[in-house]
Amino acid sequence: MGSFDFVTFFFFVAAVIIFIQLRSVLGKRTGHERPPQDQIARREQAEAPEGLDDPKVVTLPRRGRENQEPDMFAAVDAYAEPGTELNKGLREVVTADPSFDPKEFVGGASMAYEMIVSAYAEGDRKTLKSLLSREVFDGFVAAIEERESKGETVRSNFVGIEKASIIQAEMKGTEANITLRIISQLISATLDKDGEVIEGDLVEVTDVNDVWTFARDTRSRDPNWRLIATEADQ
Incomplete structure (x- = not known):
């Protein structure tokens, strides 16, 4: 029994010594420990596809994603059939002015048309000049x-625009020229000094069918x- 007790006591003392030594080593900070986040990042990198974070690996852009460069002529091709003279002319304008959009231009030109027709009837020189x-x-x-x-x-009452469309586009140097055919409806009459109608109807x-050309220096x-030119469309 005495021998058994001594052996037990010996192993107990040895275990205590080993525990103290381990604790002295494990409890010390050497200044080279990685923080928990660093360890997590290392684990995630190990699980990620090979080469994903390697600075020597170039990730190719994915098709159909945001890295794909948009087609600068998409709006032109949607407005005018590719291969036509109108499409070619519009492409020249877009090349000189990438912000140009045919559909948006027609909308703006239509508003300008109404303003010009109304300003002319009213004798509004200030609006016309701009x-x-x-x-x-x-x-x-x-x-x-x-x-x-x-x-x-x-006396004029602008009813509205029935149709407006671009029929020609071209670049003249740095100046873009866009010609539209505009079909509008108007109530208009010219009265003499006595108030009698001498032209039109009240x-x-x-x-009214017009062909108007607008221009802008793309630089x-x-x-x-x-507006640089007007003519009646017969």
Whole structure:
């Protein structure tokens, strides 16, 4: 029994010594320990596909994802059939001005058309000056002054635009030229100094077919287009 007790006591003392030594080693910080997050990151890297975080590996862009460069002519091809002269002309404009969108341009030109027609009827030179080229502005003002000199007035009611579409586009140097065919409905009459109708009608709606050309220097910071030519579409 005495021998058994001594052996038991010996192993007990040995276990205590080993525990103390392990604790002295394991409890010390050497300054080279990795934080828990670092250990987690190492484990995630080990589980990730090989080469994903390797700086020497180049990740190729995925098709159909955000890394794919958008087609700058998509809006043009959606508006005009590829291969046509109109499509080619619009592509030239987009090349010079990547922000150009045919559909948005038609919307803006339609609003400008209504403003110009109304301003001309009212003799609003200020509005016309901001929307017309110098040459067209001078022509409009000359017509306004002529009717004013005769005491004539214009009564006009813009009903709306039935259709507006681009029929030609081209670059002339750095200047983009866009021509539209515009079909609008208008109630318009010219009255003499006595208030008698001498042209048009005060109640009848008339279809008006116009071909207007707008232009803008693509190098300019001014985003506005100006009307440079007008003609009646027969």
